[in-house]
Amino acid sequence: MHWIDRWCEHWLAWIFPERCVACERHGGSLCKACQQTLEDYDEPPPTLLAVQQATHVAYVYNHTMRQIVHRLKYRRERRVARLAGHLIAQRVPTCLTSASVFVPVPLHATRLASRGFNQAALLASALARLSRGQLLDKLVRQRDTPPQARLGIRERQANVADAFVWQGAPPPTHVILVDDVLTTGATMRACSDALQAAGARSITGLALARSRAPRQPPPHG
Ligand SMILES: [Zn+2]
Numbered sequence: 001m002h003w004i005d006r007w008c009e010h011w012l013a014w015i016f017p018e019r020c021v022a023c024e025r026h027g028g029s030l031c032k033a034c035q036q037t038l039e040d041y042d043e044p045p046p047t048l049l050a051v052q053q054a055t056h057v058a059y060v061y062n063h064t065m066r067q068i069v070h071r072l073k074y075r076r077e078r079r080v081a082r083l084a085g086h087l088i089a090q091r092v093p094t095c096l097t098s099a100s101v102f103v104p105v106p107l108h109a110t111r112l113a114s115r116g117f118n119q120a121a122l123l124a125s126a127l128a129r130l131s132r133g134q135l136l137d138k139l140v141r142q143r144d145t146p147p148q149a150r151l152g153i154r155e156r157q158a159n160v161a162d163a164f165v166w167q168g169a170p171p172p173t174h175v176i177l178v179d180d181v182l183t184t185g186a187t188m189r190a191c192s193d194a195l196q197a198a199g200a201r202s203i204t205g206l207a208l209a210r211s212r213a214p215r216q217p218p219p220h221g
Pocket residue numbers: 020021022023024025030031032033034035
C-alpha cells in the first residue's frame with residue numbers, strides 16, 4: 001500500500017472510528033466485550049438434509065448474534081457481512097478453501113425487490129471472497145412462501161417443499177449452502193433437494209447461528 005493510502009486510512013479511522021456492530025460503541029467492528037459474549041454452537045448438528053451431508057452452525061443465536069444478524073438482514077452493510085464471514089471462518093475453517101463453492105439460500109423475487117438484497121447472498125459472497133472460493137447465486141425461490149416464524153416443523157416443511165429450483169448450468173458436485181440463521185432446517189432441506197435434483201452430489205449446510213432449544217422466535221426458517 002502506498003504511504004498516501006496508509007496515511008488516508010489512518011486519518012479516516014481517526015475521524016470515523018469504527019463502531020461495534022452489536023453495541024454501537026467504539027472498539028472495532030466487534031468490540032472485545034461483545035466478542036466475549038459469543039457462544040459457540042456446540043449441540044450435535046441437526047439431521048437436516050436428505051442424504052449424507054454435514055451441517056455446520058457456527059454460533060448460538062444469542063443477544064449479540066441477534067444484533068449482528070439484524071444488521072446483516074436489514075441494512076446493506078458489507079462490513080457486517082465481512083465480520084460474519086470472519087466469525088464463521090474462526091469456527092468452521094474447513095469450509096473455507098479455494099475449492100469451496102458457496103450457494104446462498106435465496107429470497108423470493110418480491111421480497112428481494114422490497115428489501116433490495118439477500119442477506120444470505122451477502123454472507124456467501126463474503127465467504128467466497130475470504131476463501132478465494134466461488135459464489136454461485138443460482139438457486140431461485142420459484143414461489144413465495146409465508147414467513148416460517150409461526151409454523152411448526154411439519155408445516156414449515158410443507159411450506160417450503162418444491163419452493164426452490166436451480167437455474168443455469170448444473171452445479172458442481174459439492175456445494176456449500178449458506179444461510180444466516182438455521183431454525184428447523186426445513187428451508188435448507190428444500191434447497192438441498194433442489195440442488196440434488198440439479199446434479200449436486202454432496203451438500204454441506206453452513207449457518208452463522210441457531211437458537212439453543214427451547215427455541216427463541218426465529219427471524220425466518
Ligand atoms: Zn460491542
